[in-house]
Amino acid sequence: MWMLQVENVYKSFGDFKAVNGANLSVNKADLVAVIGPNGAGKTTLFNLITGQLKPDRGSVIFNDENITALPAYQICRKGIGRSFQIANIFPRLTVFRNVQVSVLSQQRKSWKLFYPADKLAGEETESILKNVGLSDKARHIAGSLAYGDQRALEIAIALGNEPELLILDEPTAGMSAEETAATMALIKRLAHSRGLTILFCEHDMEVVFNVAQSIMVLHQGLTIMQGKPDDVRNSNQVQECYLGGAEPC
Amino acid sequence: MLPDLSALGSQFLVGLSRAMILFIVTSGLSFVLGVLRVPNVAHGSLYMIGAFSAFSISKLLGGGAMGFWLALILSPFVVALVSLASERLLFCHLYQREHLMLLLFTFALMLILGDLVKLTWGAEYRSIMAPDFFEGSVSIFGLSIPRYNLFLLILGPLVAIALWLFTNKTKIGKIARAAAVDREMVGAVGINVSWVFAFAFVLGCFLGGLGGALVAPTVSITLGMDHDIIIEAFLIVTIGGLGNMWGAMVGSLIFGLTQSFGVLFWPQFAIVFPYTAVVIVLLWRPRGMLKSVW
Amino acid sequence: MKSRFKSFAPYGVIWVVLLFLPPVIPRFYTYILTAIFVTALLAMSLNMVVGHGGMFQFHHAAFYGVGAYTFSLILTKTSLPFWVGFAAGPVVAAIVGLLIGWFCVRLTRLYFGMLQISLGSLIWAIAFRWYSLTGGDDGIHGVPVPDVISSSISAYYFILILLTICLMIMYAVLRSPFGMTLQAIRDNPERCEAVGINVRRHQLLGIVIATFFAGVAGVLFVVLEQSVFPDLLFWVLSLEIFIMCLLGGWFTFAGPIMGAAIMVSLRTFVGIYTEYWTLILGIILILLIFFLPEGVWGYVLEKFGSRPYGRVERKDVDASGGERI
Numbered sequence: 061m062w063m064l065q066v067e068n069v070y071k072s073f074g075d076f077k078a079v080n081g082a083n084l085s086v087n088k089a090d091l092v093a094v095i096g097p098n099g100a101g102k103t104t105l106f107n108l109i110t111g112q113l114k115p116d117r118g119s120v121i122f123n124d125e126n127i128t129a130l131p132a133y134q135i136c137r138k139g140i141g142r143s144f145q146i147a148n149i150f151p152r153l154t155v156f157r158n159v160q161v162s163v164l165s166q167q168r169k170s171w172k173l174f175y176p177a178d179k180l181a182g183e184e185t186e187s188i189l190k191n192v193g194l195s196d197k198a199r200h201i202a203g204s205l206a207y208g209d210q211r212a213l214e215i216a217i218a219l220g221n222e223p224e225l226l227i228l229d230e231p232t233a234g235m236s237a238e239e240t241a242a243t244m245a246l247i248k249r250l251a252h253s254r255g256l257t258i259l260f261c262e263h264d265m266e267v268v269f270n271v272a273q274s275i276m277v278l279h280q281g282l283t284i285m286q287g288k289p290d291d292v293r294n295s296n297q298v299q300e301c302y303l304g305g306a307e308p309c
Numbered sequence: 310m311l312p313d314l315s316a317l318g319s320q321f322l323v324g325l326s327r328a329m330i331l332f333i334v335t336s337g338l339s340f341v342l343g344v345l346r347v348p349n350v351a352h353g354s355l356y357m358i359g360a361f362s363a364f365s366i367s368k369l370l371g372g373g374a375m376g377f378w379l380a381l382i383l384s385p386f387v388v389a390l391v392s393l394a395s396e397r398l399l400f401c402h403l404y405q406r407e408h409l410m411l412l413l414f415t416f417a418l419m420l421i422l423g424d425l426v427k428l429t430w431g432a433e434y435r436s437i438m439a440p441d442f443f444e445g446s447v448s449i450f451g452l453s454i455p456r457y458n459l460f461l462l463i464l465g466p467l468v469a470i471a472l473w474l475f476t477n478k479t480k481i482g483k484i485a486r487a488a489a490v491d492r493e494m495v496g497a498v499g500i501n502v503s504w505v506f507a508f509a510f511v512l513g514c515f516l517g518g519l520g521g522a523l524v525a526p527t528v529s530i531t532l533g534m535d536h537d538i539i540i541e542a543f544l545i546v547t548i549g550g551l552g553n554m555w556g557a558m559v560g561s562l563i564f565g566l567t568q569s570f571g572v573l574f575w576p577q578f579a580i581v582f583p584y585t586a587v588v589i590v591l592l593w594r595p596r597g598m599l600k601s602v603w
Numbered sequence: 604m605k606s607r608f609k610s611f612a613p614y615g616v617i618w619v620v621l622l623f624l625p626p627v628i629p630r631f632y633t634y635i636l637t638a639i640f641v642t643a644l645l646a647m648s649l650n651m652v653v654g655h656g657g658m659f660q661f662h663h664a665a666f667y668g669v670g671a672y673t674f675s676l677i678l679t680k681t682s683l684p685f686w687v688g689f690a691a692g693p694v695v696a697a698i699v700g701l702l703i704g705w706f707c708v709r710l711t712r713l714y715f716g717m718l719q720i721s722l723g724s725l726i727w728a729i730a731f732r733w734y735s736l737t738g739g740d741d742g743i744h745g746v747p748v749p750d751v752i753s754s755s756i757s758a759y760y761f762i763l764i765l766l767t768i769c770l771m772i773m774y775a776v777l778r779s780p781f782g783m784t785l786q787a788i789r790d791n792p793e794r795c796e797a798v799g800i801n802v803r804r805h806q807l808l809g810i811v812i813a814t815f816f817a818g819v820a821g822v823l824f825v826v827l828e829q830s831v832f833p834d835l836l837f838w839v840l841s842l843e844i845f846i847m848c849l850l851g852g853w854f855t856f857a858g859p860i861m862g863a864a865i866m867v868s869l870r871t872f873v874g875i876y877t878e879y880w881t882l883i884l885g886i887i888l889i890l891l892i893f894f895l896p897e898g899v900w901g902y903v904l905e906k907f908g909s910r911p912y913g914r915v916e917r918k919d920v921d922a923s924g925g926e927r928i
Binding site for chain 2: 706709710713714717718720721722724725728729731732733734837838839842845846849878879881882884885886888889892893896
């Protein structure tokens with residue numbers, strides 16, 4: 061029984077076919093990676109899953125429920141959390157508040173009018189900040205953080221929703237080798253401690269092959285294959301297309 | 310209460326001619342909006358200056374036919390001068406700022422120009438007479454229409470065609486259109502974007518002034534003309550499609566015609582008709598009837 | 604807790620001073636201060652939607668006018684008691700806010716504003732022309748406000764107390780989870796959707812609350828002036844309120860109050876010396892745009908505030924999340 065099932069989704073923008081027959085299966089407690097060269101459609105695929113975009117064709121099934129047509133905020137409530145490729149935070153609010161907004165939404169308390177927000181969701185927020193290593197920067201304005209910290213905040217905000225499935229769009233983009241290792245270690249740790257299922261996409265092959273249990277290869281919007289790292293590494297198709305040679309095709 | 314067909318027809322033509330003035334005014338606003346991406350709240354003030362200038366020029370030249378025609382030709386240039394001064398001295402320094410700031414600047418300009426008009430011309434009503442040539446009405450398809458309105462009916466489409474030719478066939482016009490869509494690109498190919506903006510702003514205001522001069526014989530020229538016209542112009546530009554010249558035409562037609570029919574059917578609430586039409590259009594097509602330039 | 608008290612202290616002092624002013628100052632100044640209170644409430648209500656909610660509320664005056672007219676019409680055309688009119692004003696304003704808002708939140712930014720201008724202008728046009736009901740462009744005069752609050756000094760206290768209550772409620776709302784969510788929506792609506800927030804509904808509630816307070820301000824205007832005019836519904840007033848928020852500082856809590864105070868004082872005192880008050884206002888505005896884009900209060904807070912103002916570049920801020928009083 062798959063937790064997340066993406067079946068034959070298509071999405072075009074005018075003449076440009078961004079996603080052209082993508083399939084993906086994610087098992088509970090898995091760590092799944094989507095790989096593909098730039099422009100393969102990874103971010104678009106994620107947007108189709110989390111509801112920022114609607115597919116022209118195909119369906120997205122989560123925990124046996126068809127979530128294809130739902131608006132983004134409802135999909136989030138079903139248990140899918142999302143981080144974005146470009147740091148998508150609340151720049152004017154503090155780091156603490158950034159995460160607190162998410163937690164309060166999760167606790168369905170975003171409608172409370174007359175109770176001071178400071179008294180709510182403190183523990184959960186602090187715990188998330190500790191998990192991602194931002195506790196000491198809790199009172200900083202989010203817009204002033206260094207890039208690496210903003211990425212960590214990205215993940216922290218997504219965690220505020222207590223997702224079952226966490227979708228990370230290029231979590232190590234623009235990072236040095238050290239930062240990449242630290243971020244991936246964090247992600248693995250989170251997967252264990254919070255029992256998260258993780259779906260992410262990446263450019264960095266080393267990262268992917270070290271960490272992922274299942275890899276889906278996306279090329280020009282089409283799923284070439286999905287399988288265990290060794291199967292993918294050894295697949296001729298994938299070799300030709302993406303891994304083999306100096307240039308991805 | 311039901312008017313007869315010929316009254317309906319005449320009112321239709323009158324509405325059409327009113328729409329032509331609205332078009333001339335709003336095409337200027339739309340052009341500025343398209344290129345600079347800022348709604349110019351002071352556009353109404355420039356329209357008002359156009360009307361008052363027409364009055365003064367005509368009075369200066371003795372008020373006859375000659376005076377009228379010269380006023381019509383010169384007033385828009387007076388307005389263009391005022392707008393050039395405002396733009397070069399103040400506006401152009403703000404192009405890097407956020408749009409809200411630019412909008413607020415144009416509001417400040419409206420306040421200042423409004424009082425400058427009061428300072429220059431005082432608070433009384435002024436009026437200007439169209440030359441005798443325009444006395445009386447003419448019959449078209451059996452419908453009677455005042456001569457001046459016929460003149461407007463002919464002038465409107467001429468201005469539209471001239472503007473279209475200008476933005477599509479001349480080099481400057483094409484640059485302005487390009488700047489509307491992608492100002493960085495225009496700057497990157499070595500064109501001074503600031504001058505393009507200055508030009509667009511002045512041209513837009515010129516049209517506003519022309520509209521003011523044209524409307525002058527048909528209304529009393531008063532302070533407060535700026536407030537009245539700018540809200541109408543804004544709404545027209547919005548229902549037409551931001552920055553779209555043909556949109557300004559469509560919007561003006563809708564506004565002018567509904568206002569005319571309002572006068573015919575329910576004079577007390579004539580003004581409610583065009584506003585209601587605007588609301589209906591916006592609910593149906595929030596982005597305007599035609600595509601916006603951006 | 605102690606620091607919270609410290610930050611409130613100056614306001615407390617001002618408030619106490621305001622309490623004791625009326626017996627010692629000329630009636631004219633009492634009137635001006637009362638006018639400032641009403642305008643401040645209106646500006647604060649706008650800031651809730653624009654500064655804290657990030658919406659292009661371009662015709663906020665429409666709701667102010669609706670509140671004022673509702674109150675006036677109930678007191679002059681019906682025999683319902685005062686308190687019914689008083690409650691009805693803000694409620695009707697909020698209902699109109701809900702209706703107009705429902706259509707507007709479906710649109711982005713500029714279109715939100717334009718639709719609101721057109722709907723608000725429609726209301727103005729109807730009020731302006733419906734002579735038999737609203738008195739047309741004369742408005743309604745001699746609204747029978749109860750004697751107990753109609754004198755200069757009693758109106759002052761009545762309005763001051765109501766202003767205080769409204770400000771306290773607004774402050775509580777802004778510090779609440781809803782208030783925080785609204786500010787998050789202002790900063791990044793897409794991210795809010797992605798964390799499970801129904802952005803449109805929250806924006807709508809923000810609009811309803813803000814228009815409710817605008818309605819209260821409208822009622823208070825009538826209490827002060829005992830009359831109402833179509834000008835209260837006119838778009839120029841909407842722009843003026845916008846300016847007050849800019850003048851005072853969008854992202855602060857009390858900035859709009861300062862903006863209102865400056866505008867009303869300037870209009871009154873400059874107006875004594877010259878009839879070209881709008882010229883002066885235009886010049887001041889231009890100076891502000893060029894030199895003080897954070898608003899007067901924002902500037903003051905940055906220079907003299909004990910805690911740094913929450914700008915994107917600053918690193919150390921207290922737990923109130925960059926939201927300054």
